[in-house]
Amino acid sequence: MRIAVDAMGGDNAPKAIVEGVMLAKKELPSIEFQLYGKEEEIKKYVTDMENVTIIHTDVKIESDDEPVKAVRRKKDASMMLAAKAVKDGEADAVFSAGNTGALLAAGLFVVGRIPQIERPGLMTTLPTFGENTQGFDFMDLGANADNKPEHLVEYAIMGTHYAKQVRGVNNPRVGLLNNGEEATKGNELTKATYQLLANEASINFIGNVEARELLTGAADVVVTDGFTGNAVLKTIEGTALGIMSILKGSIMDSGVKGKMGALLLKDSLKNVKNSLDYSAYGGAVLFGLKAPVVKTHGSTGPEAVAYTIKQINTMLETKVTDGLVEYYASKAKEIEA
Known part of the structure; x- marks a missing residue:
């Protein structure tokens, strides 16, 4: 299972985000982490590179950026690249502590919603x-x-x-x-x-x-x-x-x-x-999308990041999104019949 992490999102990024990933990694050694952001800054806090990939970008979405404009104009931002990795099948879930509105927009426009779910x-x-x-x-x-x-x-x-x-x-x-x-x-x-x-x-x-x-x-x-x-x-x-x-x-x-x-x-x-x-209990889930997109507080610390990653791991293990897709697909067939 692969989690795409916006390492530059949040008030304490990348320190709190990467340290949280390292904490979670001890309990979830089989998870592959993709860390998106400034490579030199991220590397300062990585203590174990096994199953960790850093994808460099200098661009990030700021907390005061207008969400939809940021999603359209900053396609190389760490958050956007993480969402695109899920869309392209290179990752199974997105995690960010960054701009909530931008993450919602990225989830809807990039990851995409389950067709039968309107909102x-x-x-x-x-x-x-x-x-x-x-x-x-x-x-x-x-x-x-x-x-x-x-x-x-x-x-x-x-x-x-x-x-x-x-x-x-x-x-x-x-x-x-x-x-x-x-x-x-x-x-x-x-x-x-x-x-x-x-x-x-x-x-x-x-x-x-x-x-x-x-x-x-x-x-x-x-x-x-x-x-x-x-x-x-x-x-x-x-x-x-x-x-x-x-x-x-x-x-x-x-x-x-x-x-x-x-x-x-x-x-x-x-x-x-x-x-x-x-x-x-973990972060907030934008539920109804084709893959887990999970947000935690911008001011969050490493422990809360680790909790959220464990939550994402459980979502992936239980295939809750797949179950929702199957439910709505069967419901659509019933209506057609």
Whole structure:
């Protein structure tokens, strides 16, 4: 299996990206890594060249580049060459921590979508707390600002396939994010989507899920439109950062006794931090394309990069994309018949 890596994407590239690849490489020695970017800079952080190829380019897509223009004008950029490698059959997946919009555009225009899927969505796995700690898959996170009910049904089907094959969830429960549990609640989009999901035999639809229930494990897959999904994700991220900041501030301001107590609770506080860190589940997947295209935070460190690479490896091992292609191909045949 071959992973094309945009080594120049992200705030800490290429250092964090290459170091993360080296960490993952220790656990996944059979993976072939293609690192795209400035060869001399990349080489500084490569500790083992076995199954590693560096493809040099001086061009990169910047974080403030306009996505579609960058994809059209910077065809020799590290991100674009990585996407082209997948299109040409030279790699099996793309990984980047770079410009999200540009990666979405590269995924759609270069890698290409599965024909029967109208709108690929951006999906990530978020943590859950309490009795159910296996997390949930959440999409769309912003690949599409506006959606039709049919798109959310696609997300439910794709999320179900991912939860089953990649995370090993048996009969995943699918929830529709809404402002109430009743079927009559919500705007025109959610009301229409509810009816379609209720009639979709291929999924285990459990109804509406409120935002306050997301992290309690109320569903294994949660679908919503891209605008709402992105806003909710950013709220969860901000809340997690705020909680950790409040805890740290309280400890630092509580004098000697408070600091001694924090020292005794060091392991427990570390567990809290780890529980709130969803990077351990991997990156965000642009799902619905012909091959895995996976994005992680621009500010990500080596450990999160390694987690994401392991996630990609699982996607390739379980052939989740192939399964989705087969599902939609069989569905198309049923419609024709």
